Amino acid sequence: MNPSNGVLFRIRTSEFILQKATQFRLKSSSSSIFTLKSLTSKQKKSRDTLSLLKSENNPDRILEICRSTSLSPDYHVDRIIFSVAVVTLAREKHFVAVSQLLDGFIQNQPDPKSESFAVRAIILYGRANMLDRSIQTFRNLEQYEIPRTVKSLNALLFACLMAKDYKEANRVYLEMPKMYGIEPDLETYNRMIRVLCESGSTSSSYSIVAEMERKWIKPTAASFGLMIDGFYKEEKFDEVRKVMRMMDEFGVHVGVATYNIMIQCLCKRKKSAEAKALIDGVMSCRMRPNSVTYLLLIHGFCSEENLDEAMNLFEVMVCNGYKPDSECYFTLIHCLCKGGDFETALILCRESMEKNWVPSFSVMKWLVNGLASRSKVDEAKELIAVVKEKFTRNVDLWNEVEAALPLPQ
Structure with missing residues (x-):
């Protein structure tokens, strides 16, 4: 082959490969965009459904809302939707509706032989305190042509835990593995x-x-x-x-996770000082506490109204590079208001709201009125303005609170 022809061949081959690679990238990009749009659409629909359910108590409407959405037990938000629907129906004693919802989805799920939704239904029946239906669903898996594995057995044990029927859990553990050949x-x-x-x-x-x-x-x-x-x-x-x-x-x-269990137990028994001594001993052995450790201790000292120790731990936690979560802020703000330290509560509240974490209306009202009682009406009004901007649905309530504030001195 002529050398010049060889060079020309390589150039054309490179151009061809580049063209195909570009086409592939465009096609792949187009496919990714389509998938992303589909996923975003699914997420939005599921979140809209969840929002509707949270304000609904009518059993027929709850069933209608759930049936109108393509729910999947593999999708996190959809699992929450099922839980909210079942808990609401059970709370209102609409047990027939719970069965209609869960049995209907087992029978009509897209993949009829998938164990995922059956497992979810077994657990949710337990949460609704309908353990007999959990057991019935477990026994009837063959009717739905769903394989019965250790996942279903574990779901049934968890349903017993949810229903707090420990005697039945013991029977399930002793009898079901042998009966159904499950290891x-x-x-x-x-x-x-x-x-x-x-x-x-x-x-x-x-x-x-x-x-x-x-x-x-x-x-x-x-x-x-x-x-x-x-x-x-x-x-x-x-x-x-x-x-x-x-x-x-x-x-x-x-590890620290094991010590956290002990700390939690001590704090629940109002022995937070003992829990702190335990973690101090752990630190002396060069084992570092984690964010959960600090959160447990802060919650414990707050429940015992020891604000000085709680705030000290909060400062140590931040200095050690750990990030407090929303629950930590809310717990401290509530306890500071209870202790009458509205100035410190205001500082933490501002920090919390900068992260888009806003305490409950009752705590915020407590803080606003507390600030006003300390002649800090301007700060109270500033707080109200921020909350009204973030939560427009409570504007009327906050207008009433603001109108009742004394005039600045």
């Missing part, structure tokens, strides 16, 4: 440990750990964490130490 997994055992701990029989969870050993399933930090939580609630502190020794024997790291 329990780690989640099954952890759910059963939780059942025993919540029912006040934490000591029985040792037998679950022994069963896991026989099946060559290693307990995790979560398994032992449930036991620690249970023994703390039962005030069996020697058993807590025993569990921590077991963790070492099983080669399970005792």
Whole structure:
């Protein structure tokens, strides 16, 4: 081949490849845009549906709203929609409507042999305190040609937990695996440990750990964490130490998450100072607390009305580079108002609103009136103006609050 022809061939080949690559990118980009638009449209429709449901109590309307939307148990917002609908119907004692909603979707789901929605329905029946329907759905999976796996078994145990029927959970655990040839997994055992701990029989969870050993399933930090939580609630502190020794024997790291469980238990029992001493000891062993640790302690000290300690922890938390969440701000603002420290509450409220986190109307009204009582009417009005801008639906209520404020001195 003539060298000049070879060069020309390579140039044309490169041009051809470049052209095809450009076409592919355009096609791919067009497809991505289409997918993104479809996803955005789906998200908007689901969020609109959720908004409608939150203000609806009529069972027929709830069913109509849910049926008019293509709901999928694999999509996060749709799972929330199902939960809101079921909880609302159950609260209003519309149990027939709950069955119509869940059974209807199992029978008419796009992928009739998918276990996902059946699992979701089993759990939601438990949440509606309709455990008999959870069990019936589990038993009837063959009728829907849905495979029954350990996922369905774990869902049924979780439904028992939701309904707080610990006796039935024990029966499910002992009978169902043998009856349907299902091999329990780690989640099954952890759910059963939780059942025993919540029912006040934490000591029985040792037998679950022994069963896991026989099946060559290693307990995790979560398994032992449930036991620690249970023994703390039962005030069996020697058993807590025993569990921590077991963790070492099983080669399970005792990390900050485990200590957070203990901190939470102590704070709930109004022993926040003891919880702080525990974490101080942990820090001396070079284990760093995380944001959850600080949030638990702040909440604990606030519940005991120890604002100085709560605010000190808040400052330490921020200085150590951790970001407080909305709940942390709301808890502190509420407690500061309760303690009459409206100036500090105002500082935190401004910080919170800069992040688009606005406390409830009742707390904000408390803060506004508190500021006015301290001759800070201008600050109170400034706060009202910001809230009215962010929440237009409460404008009339805030106009009333503002009208009742004293004139600036």
